[in-house]
Amino acid sequence: MRTGTIARSIAVAGAALLAVSACGGSSDDNSSSGSSGSSGEKQTNVYGTDGNMGNALGEDFTKEGSLAGMSGTTPLTNLNDDFKKRLLTIDPALKDYNYAGESYDAVMITALAAQMAGTNDANTFKAFVNGVTVGGDKCSDFKSCLDIINGGGNPDLDGITGPLSFTDPGEPAQASFGLLHFGADNKIDDAKTKFVLAGDEANATTNEGPNGGKAATPNATGNPLIIGTLLPQTGNLAFLGPPEIAGVKLAIQDINAAGGVLGQPVQLVEGDSGDTSTDTATQTVDRLLQANVNAIIGAASSGVSQTVIDRITGAGVLEFSPANTSDIFTTYNDNGLYFRTAPPDLLQAQALSDLISGDGNTSVGILALNDPYGTGLADNTEKDLIAAGLSQGDIKKIIYDPQAANYDSEVQQMVDFAPDAIVVIGFEESSKIIQGLNAQGIGPQR
Template identity: 40%
Template sequence: MRFHARKTTAALALLTVAALGLAGCATDDGDAGSTGDSARDTGPLKIGTLLPQSGTLAHLIYGPQAAVKLAMAEINEAGGVLGQDVELVVEGNEFDPSDPTIINKSIDDIIAASPSFVLGAMGTGNTNAAMPRLSEAGILMGSPSNTGVQLSGINDYYFRTIASDIIQGKALANLVLQDGHTRVAMLAQNNDYGIGLRDNFQETLEAAGAELVYGAKGASEEFQETQTAFAPEVTGVLALDPEALAIVSYEEAMQIIPELAAQNFDLTKLYLVDGNTIPYPEFDDGLLEGAQGTTPGRATEGDFLDALVAADSNATRSTNFAPEAYDAVLLVALAAERGGGTDTETILENLRSVSGADGGATCGTYAACLELLQDGQDIHYEGQAGGGPLTAENEPESALIGIYRFDETNTPIAVGEIEG
């Protein structure tokens, strides 16, 4: 099954490149080395991270952390970038509910360390909070997990390696429809992530003649982030006797699911999304067996999974967004190598090209791509996440949405993919 995401105009009013005095930055893919020699940095490629070390997204950090370690190891083993090892110079924390100033402190640390590239943030709202200052400092952000629709093409100093909620929302709705459900409820959190995914989910349901009976746009039935008790919401949902229920949340699902079970909802009719399609070892065996979830990107399995776990044993806890994080680091390194410079401007000028936007020879590892670049060839890096080349909006032109079904140990197992 295929769908085509429609182009979305960025809606946020952030500082423009001109206002930041950065109008000289080229954002398209010119010839390699088009940045002036006097401005090009040929020192080691310095990168950083802005990932959730605490808070409601902390359960999603394991995959990206392992992916950064693996990507750096493979890059350096292949000879590095411009013959030098990539350096991880700063690791910021994007969010902590007990300390709302943590992200600003992390941004201060990142700017002081002066990397060319930062992987993160994972939360769309956290990216919005960090972007103005990092862009003003000339630091490129690349997110493995931001799915907010409004981030499409928002800033020349931002890209993502994951599809927007337009694609996942439609994929989730089509999965529900294929299972024969026409009266559906949704518990969605009240933020850009929850609302954006809900809107596209609802649009697809209604276009097929189905109904979103709870959580619909305009009904004011979204829940707040970090909410911990859901008895009233679950009671309200079940009073409408829906045939299926979808939850758009982060760790709040850990409280919602037991409440659903306590109120006798059939959890085989439950659908989850990327923020909560994770193992639930805390639950009784079999509680979630038969429930389903969707996650953008190809399933993490086989040799890549083994390599992630070898790089960081915490990857056994979750590999969500690991392929996208790995791809982001490799794209940045390949762009620097193609352009002959490790500065942000050179990376920006070459980023889309190495993703395949200009065609070129296909390659799937850093070593293979590096050999082609050193032979003077254009390349198309075919990443672990299965996304297409980056568009002018600096996001994948196509993407895979993985479909998962929970087994008797409450672990999501990949059962298929939808290409969008």
């Protein structure tokens, strides 16, 4: 059943994204594949994904225009200015807003599910999570949803990231993706950002949970809901930490201002996820469990979540990721305790392949880091490019070690393959790869 749901989502996603490509989704920002500049040399188009499509990448480049030809995709909602301003009151130093909305919504859904269940026990309130996002009466903030719950109604949260509408596995049936472009200053050019929807709300769950989506006991009170965070403060995804942490803190601030959960203020215990090269996440999870958290928001990295999901869910604690996109979690045996507001990579792969094929590229090199995120997105992108008309021989896929000292060999293989386009699916190590591509004349540098 889950496979069928995803397949239908992809079909709709393809139609929506192809419509954007037909309207010139990126042809006005990238040089056409195989085109020649003033030097008469072929310009290779370079694409990135959510692991590197942020302003933090540009901080590693001092030469103007080093990233000017690079575009890519990321799960991204067109956040309103008021939400961004409120995030800045939490963290005035924010440079990007990636996954801030997803983090905010993850906390909101968790809090509403606990209130509806009348308990902070995740093994009980997990049954209410999906139902918070479908059916019933629409609400867009904690206070309005709480009023519906306490009035004996059935809330349907439309969050910061949209309608949410979770499927049975506990992930969005529909999601927004941003098509991003770096400018000459090596920063994301917000004026060129476009948004597309992937998926279909029709694929959302029809199971609204216990009591037909209504609270077990309206106006329930009880022990405080304690939320922990497992978000990157260090490691190769540290650039994603600030917006995610700000999203969590803002959500808790808003919830507590509206009266809290079960008549008590929501408590927060912060923790660092690090990355897969360390055991930071394991140590943090142990500390959070000792602090008796009821839910953990995180991790951001799919690879990190894979190392701790059994530890978290096995302890009867809910794990709610704002940024995991690996497909492995759709069918993971998680005791019904794992959820995510980020869409699975099956949908991002379609967005990415549509962007690439829409630019007219007929040969593509894929450089992907060796972890569940990198290999999963690379495999799905390859399949979608073939479905779009490329042959297997038109695609070269290289899986690399993100801890390698250099990427000279991988870059040289791309030089030898000489594709129209190169996709870099990675994290902070992406800057080394792109610097190597630029040095060989096949990077985004303009």
